[in-house]
Amino acid sequence: MARTLASRTRNYRVEWRLFLMFFVLSVLYTARAVSYASFPKENPTFLKQKEVGRSSQADSSQRLENPVIPGDFADPSIIRQGKVYYATGTSSEWAPHFPLFKSTDMLHWQQIGYVLPKTPAWAKASFWAPELFYHNGTYYAYYVARKKSDGLSCIGVATSKDPAAGFTDRGILLAFGKEAIDPFVLEENGQLYITWKAYGLDQRPIEILGSRLSADGLHLEGEPFTLLRDEQKKGLEGQCLVKHGTYYYLFYSLGNCCGRDCSYQVEVARSATLRGPYTRFTNNPILAETDNWKCTGHGTVVRSEEGKDFLLYHAYSKTGDVYTGRQGMLGEVVWDNPTGWPTIQPMGKKVASSTSKNLRDEFSTALLSYAWQWDFRHSQPTWTITKGTLSLAGQAAVDNPSGTALTVRPLTDTYAIATEVVERNAALKGLVLYGDADQAVGIGVRNSAVEVWAVKNKKRTVLHETAVGAGQPVQVKMVVVKGYQCRFFWRESGKTWRELPTGSAYYNADFLPPWDRCPRPGLLHQGAATDPARFSFFEILYQ
Secondary structure (H helix, E strand, C coil): CHHHHHHHHHHHHHHHHHHHHHHHHHHHHHHHHHHHHHCCCCHHHHHHHHHCCCCCHHHHCCCCCCCCECCCCCCCEEEEECCEEEEECCCECEECEEEEEEECCCCCCEEEEEEECCCCCCEEEEEEEEEEEEECCEEEEEEEEEECCCCCEEEEEEEECCHHHCCEEEEEEECCCCEEEEEEEEEECCEEEEEEEECCCCCCCCEEEEEEECCCCCCEEEEEEEEEECCCCCCCEEEEEEEECCEEEEEEEECCCCCCCCCCEEEEEEECCCCCCCEECCCCCCECCCCCEEEEEEEEEEECCCCCEEEEEEEEECCCHHHCCEEEEEEEEEECCCCCCEEEEECHHHCCCCCCCCEEECCCCCCCCCCCEEECCCEEEEEEEECCEEEEEEEECCCCCCCEEEECCCCCCCEEEEEEECCCCCCEEEEEEEEECCEEEEEEEECCEEEEEEEECCEEEEEEEEECCCCCCEEEEEEEECCCEEEEEEEECCCCCEEECCCCCCEECCCCCCCCCCCEEEEEEECCCCCCEEEEEEEEEEC
């Protein structure tokens, strides 16, 4: 009996221990399941990337992204000085040139002006791919523009002691062959270097070239050298260089950069020395098309104060497509410990998905808001702001059938814009969706009539016209859906909106986008400078 009791006691102890072990394991399993369940949707993909060394192209297609600088912001460049980040991007044919933003966390950005408020005397068009750099107390902006003298793209440079105060242009730094574009500058052991894309307009393969720079960053020294060559002729541009560990990593873009047929991707190569030779990553590309974004490319890597690397790059939204342009995206550069190769982990839900911000300008100050830009090739706008009224006129070029447009970057592809015309005269005054001087559509007031008009392939057509009463201010509105489906409305102040039909449910403006930028909504004046347009507000509301 004693042995039986002792045996039972031992059995109870074993069973109790087993129960405790089972209970602990259950708690751990439940906690792990809850932890996995709390991850964002992209996390299983990230885990899978980690298991294969973060090098799978298939995995990269599942990443979740949101733009940190929404709207048309191509070829972005970013630097950090202390706790402040600065970023700029391509402005193409819009002036002022190269919008300038600042941030303290890379997720929330505020525009503080433009790199070049005025067009340099030597340049005429195509303001592309600016690159910011800081050295010995001076900020530099290396940029691309076409020369007035021969139309060739070359690299200029501007400097500043305070980016918020603007930059001073220092002229052409580099003219090379048929074009020199996409500058990137770095420092190695106290020596400055510049790299650029060459031979893009030649029959020979494209090359990424480099050269030493003078200590003041304003002159080339020595002979150019080759970093990478596009032997397969797939395209090669938009490069930046990062030193990590014992290697120099060359990030670059290949494919077609722009428009509906774009095919941009980001690849990486590395070398033990700056001058090469560079070995391409066998698991390229490291950024490619996803479910929601396409044509990722042309970025700059910046190191945070905590020592982490981040890539600011651009991509087209598959929803907004060419109607919202190439938007500013952010991803962390994750370095794989065993191999040393990088992958890009986009910020995903760390960036607010509702990045769109409505804009209402009531012209309350004498200075024009930084939001506004214009097509400097085809018009020279003039404006004054007095007592809450914007007076807009200007001189349109002879080959410009659309008029003088002040425009803003659309942040999504669906929105409504509205304004109030406070004075009647013979000029057309109102709203515009502007692709280029020869591709635009809008609604405006001329004398005692409201008209809907379009310019397509340089030919101007009035789509609808109606008479309005004399004396009262007239408000006009455009509703834009998917970037190209346009409807037009008008009303006298305080009354109900009336739609002006165009023969179908909406006017199809899908012909508007230029190849390298998106159409822009804004205000328009067409007519004599002696008959200015006067507006009491402008508003854009995102749906």
